[in-house]
Amino acid sequence: MANLIALIAGLVFGLGLIIGGMTNPAKVLGFLDVAGDWDPSLAFVMIGAIAVGFFAFRDAKQRKWSELGVSIDLPERTNIDQPLVIGAVLFGIGWGLAGFCPGPAVAAMLIGGSQVWIFVASMLAGMGLYTLATKLKWL
């Protein structure tokens, strides 16, 4: 049951990304290009998602167990530390360079061709590098 709900959630998430325009890197860059031909569309994606998400998490905070009876895993960390900010800076540079963030890149894999696969492979390598770095205690 959990896997079926997760599958549907993934499908709906992907449809939202496609309909919202997030799977088109040119549109993402157009949103980030505030000094040029600014396309504010993606702000509306955020507004729509948060409008539902706000109530979803307000409700989740008051529960201990999910509808399927497992514990609700809400992030517990509240500290603003160096890894958070440095990570966000690195992600921001990468996002601004190509216009892809993780969700849309994965959602575009079966329709976008080799460029998307190269991006996703590099992204997975970057994630693997992070895991390696933590295991070797570099971070």
Place this chain on the structure above:
Amino acid sequence: MTTFTPWQSLIGGLLIGFSTLSLIRWLGKVAGISSIVGQLWSSKPDDRGWRLAFVIGLLVSPLLYQLFSPLPAMQIEAGLPLLIVSGLLVGFGTRLGSGCTSGHGVCGLSRLSLRSLVATLTFMLVAIVVVWVTRHLLNS
């Protein structure tokens, strides 16, 4: 240059919101794509199934969309070297910073988390500066 699509984008956002809602309400999980994907291999076996199912849903979503309507255009301006550098930065940065546009930008802001607000403002501002540098400063 792309056209402004407020209604479509709002509907897309609502769908993303409902997806997040179903994950937290039924599975008790946060819909952060970089964490779902990044912990696909390192997660314990009993924590892996839902991640895999979610990723499969995400992968298949454009094929489902295609059954009803032609897919919107996808224009990738970045060349090969840029795609690789960008991918590495996105992968490493989202894991180090514990989230991306979905985990911090949607879920974190929905939870009213200050930590996620700081992360979201940081990556948005940095990305805006990068686009300004590549599109305006280096191109003029």
